Amino acid sequence: MTQGWRLVGVLSFLLAAMTLGFIASPGWDAEGIRLAIRATARTSLVLFVMAFTASALVELIPSEATRWQRRNRRYLGVSFAVSHFIHLAVIIALAVVDRSLFWKLTNIGTIVLAGSAYFFIAAMAATSFDRTAAWLGPRNWRLLHLVGGWYIWISFAVAIGKRVPLDRFYWPLAALVLAAAIVRLIAMFRRNRRQVGHSLP
Numbered sequence: 001m002t003q004g005w006r007l008v009g010v011l012s013f014l015l016a017a018m019t020l021g022f023i024a025s026p027g028w029d030a031e032g033i034r035l036a037i038r039a040t041a042r043t044s045l046v047l048f049v050m051a052f053t054a055s056a057l058v059e060l061i062p063s064e065a066t067r068w069q070r071r072n073r074r075y076l077g078v079s080f081a082v083s084h085f086i087h088l089a090v091i092i093a094l095a096v097v098d099r100s101l102f103w104k105l106t107n108i109g110t111i112v113l114a115g116s117a118y119f120f121i122a123a124m125a126a127t128s129f130d131r132t133a134a135w136l137g138p139r140n141w142r143l144l145h146l147v148g149g150w151y152i153w154i155s156f157a158v159a160i161g162k163r164v165p166l167d168r169f170y171w172p173l174a175a176l177v178l179a180a181a182i183v184r185l186i187a188m189f190r191r192n193r194r195q196v197g198h199s200l201p
């Protein structure tokens with residue numbers, strides 16, 4: 001199975017092809033750009049959940065699949081960043097092509113709060129290389145990736161949560177977001193319990 005940086009290369013190629021396909025399908029217009037915005041948000045969600053739950057899942061359900069996921073956590077995270085920067089690029093394309101539709105679909109609050117997620121995505125992707133991770137140090141790296149991961153999780157929870165009342169399609173996406181948090185929290189509580197158990201006299 002494809003893994004490592006090759007996985008990032010293959011997924012980036014597929015994401016770029018998918019985005020161009022969606023933009024081109026209705027005829028290179030704002031509607032196509034909007035399809036690409038939605039599609040990249042969804043690929044980002046899947047890749048983010050895979051990276052975000054990798055360590056927790058291998059602890060809770062050890063298997064060949066979860067071990068592959070854990071080994072490729074870094075590459076799934078970088079692929080998520082690629083997908084989400086394409087999301088940003090097509091959002092900017094929409095703002096240029098159809099400014100009034102852009103402001104119908106978003107507002108200043110979303111731009112500031114969801115835009116801040118890009119600070120974490122960029123910082124987490126930039127520190128996903130051995131040399132940059134070593135430069136940051138293990139403590140700071142863990143803190144950045146913990147806080148950043150949950151900030152991005154909240155961004156997905158808000159973006160999907162506000163669409164749930166509009167369309168039943170968003171229910172399974174909301175379930176996926178919720179399941180990711182539950183898996184992480186269960187693994188964290190189990191780890192804490194083990195540590196308390198070890199430190200008892």
Ligand code: HEM
Binds near residue numbers: 111114115159160
């Ligand atoms: C500057 C920041 C951002 C802006 C301006 C923005 C804007 C948009 C727009 C215009 C749409 C399409 C709405 C439609 O066609 O109905 C969209 C969809 C979406 N965005 Fe973003 N976005 C931003 C960042 C983010 C971030 C950080 C996340 C999550 C981490 C996110 C997750 C989503 C999701 C889940 C959707 C829904 C996709 C669907 O319909 O299935 N966005 N965004």
